[in-house]
Amino acid sequence: MRSTTYGTGQFSGHSSHxxxxxxxxxxxxxxxxxxxxxxxxxxxxxxMKDIGFRATERTNAK
Incomplete structure (x- = not known):
């Protein structure tokens, strides 16, 4: 006769793994x-300029 244990069997930890x-x-x-x-x-x-990125816009340019 085989006893069934829920939650403590060999394959119970795989979902958490x-x-x-x-x-x-x-x-x-x-x-x-x-x-x-x-x-x-x-x-x-x-x-960055050489590979084509645009310069960032400067808001405080003098």
Whole structure:
């Protein structure tokens, strides 16, 4: 005779494992996006100008 246990069986933790791995994957993706944006922002203006980005409009130009 086999006893059935709900919530404590061998396969009960897989849904939380997948949820945890999805969370970690989302955090890694956000970190990679953050690092990419920091790298883009660190590009000098002369390089950005050479590849076609327009200059920012200056409101306090004298």
């Amino acid at each position: 997948f949820t945890g791995s999805r969370f970690i994957a989302a955090m890694v993706a956000k970190w990679q996006d953050y690092r990419m944006m920091r790298e883009i922002e660190s590009v000098p203006y002369t390089v």
